[in-house]
Amino acid sequence: MDDPVLLTGASGRVGQAILDGIGDDYDWRLLDREPPTGDTDHEFVVADVTDEAAVRDAVEGVGAIVHLAGDPRPEAPWESVLRNNIDGTQTILEAAVDEDIERFAFASSNHAVAHFETDREPDLYREHDDFRLDGTELPRPGNLYGVSKASGEVLGRYYHDEHDLSFAAVRIGNLTEGHPPIDYERGQAMWLSPRDCAHLFDCCLSADYGYEIVYGISDNDRKYYSLERAREVLGYDPEDNSAEWDGDEKVA
Numbered sequence: 001m002d003d004p005v006l007l008t009g010a011s012g013r014v015g016q017a018i019l020d021g022i023g024d025d026y027d028w029r030l031l032d033r034e035p036p037t038g039d040t041d042h043e044f045v046v047a048d049v050t051d052e053a054a055v056r057d058a059v060e061g062v063g064a065i066v067h068l069a070g071d072p073r074p075e076a077p078w079e080s081v082l083r084n085n086i087d088g089t090q091t092i093l094e095a096a097v098d099e100d101i102e103r104f105a106f107a108s109s110n111h112a113v114a115h116f117e118t119d120r121e122p123d124l125y126r127e128h129d130d131f132r133l134d135g136t137e138l139p140r141p142g143n144l145y146g147v148s149k150a151s152g153e154v155l156g157r158y159y160h161d162e163h164d165l166s167f168a169a170v171r172i173g174n175l176t177e178g179h180p181p182i183d184y185e186r187g188q189a190m191w192l193s194p195r196d197c198a199h200l201f202d203c204c205l206s207a208d209y210g211y212e213i214v215y216g217i218s219d220n221d222r223k224y225y226s227l228e229r230a231r232e233v234l235g236y237d238p239e240d241n242s243a244e245w246d247g248d249e250k251v252a
């Protein structure tokens with residue numbers, strides 16, 4: 001990718017994991033509504049993703065977009081997810097197709113499919129259980145935040161079908177600063193390490209695809225999300241496994 005890549009929500013946890021991992025590999029244009037707290041090596045746009053004029057300026061000249069900006073709280077109220085997550089995503093997508101960008105990677109979430117866990121927990125969190133979601137299932141959100149993430153996936157489907165935009169939704173599990181403790185079974189099953197996160201979004205920026213929904217977790221022994229589609233289409237090859245960690249400590 002020779003053209004700049006726009007990274008929205010760049011100041012957050014996922015944005016920082018991506019920049020820590022592949023910050024030197026692309027010409028980044030960062031966007032966040034909060035100004036950077038320290039020095040940054042990259043161009044930084046302070047803007048809200050619902051501000052259409054600012055978004056159009058930010059998208060000008062970029063070849064791809066990694067769209068992370070939004071309200072990440074599972075308990076976020078409707079007003080917030082409607083504005084920040086749904087309207088913000090539509091604003092960026094509309095600008096993206098007008099700019100004819102090549103690839104669009106979207107931070108979706110495990111919360112878009114949380115109700116598949118209902119009636120299956122805790123068994124599905126355990127190694128012996130072979131239940132897997134593979135990205136072909138319809139959403140079953142567990143909260144309004146999950147509804148907003150499912151809406152982002154559907155918006156991507158529309159912009160792909162209508163405008164031929166390459167769109168990859170990554171249903172991120174749980175990228176935590178301190179790794180989930182070994183006895184938090186759900187967290188262990190959903191863990192995405194910072195380096196696997198950076199690698200996965202790198203794949204989204206380099207692979208050829210049309211419309212994809214993939215799961216964003218590490219290669220955990222416990223899992224109920226399949227990694228097959230991410231491996232096959234994007235070339236995702238995760239290095240980490242939550243079973244080898246307890247909190248910040250490597251135990252295997």
Ligand SMILES: NC(=O)C1=CN([C@@H]2O[C@H](COP(=O)(O)OP(=O)(O)OC[C@H]3O[C@@H](n4cnc5c(N)ncnc54)[C@H](O)[C@@H]3O)[C@@H](O)[C@H]2O)C=CC1
Nearest residue numbers: 009012013014033048049068069070072107109172174175
């Ligand atoms: N951290 C995780 O484990 C997971 C994160 N995600 C998704 O990944 C994305 C990033 O999440 P985190 O980095 O964890 O959240 P975060 O809260 O650390 O970062 C989000 C960033 O987006 C910015 N932002 C929020 N609304 C904005 C707006 N309207 N305009 C411009 N900037 C805005 C915030 O200022 C913040 O810097 C979110 O969309 C979240 O839903 C999905 C699943 C799991």
Ligand SMILES: O=C1O[C@H](COP(=O)(O)O)[C@@H](O)[C@H](O)[C@H]1O
Nearest residue numbers: 072073074109110111173174175
């Ligand atoms: O989508 C998200 O999911 C992670 C994990 O959620 P949890 O409810 O299983 O802990 C969450 O940490 C993150 O804030 C959210 O954006």
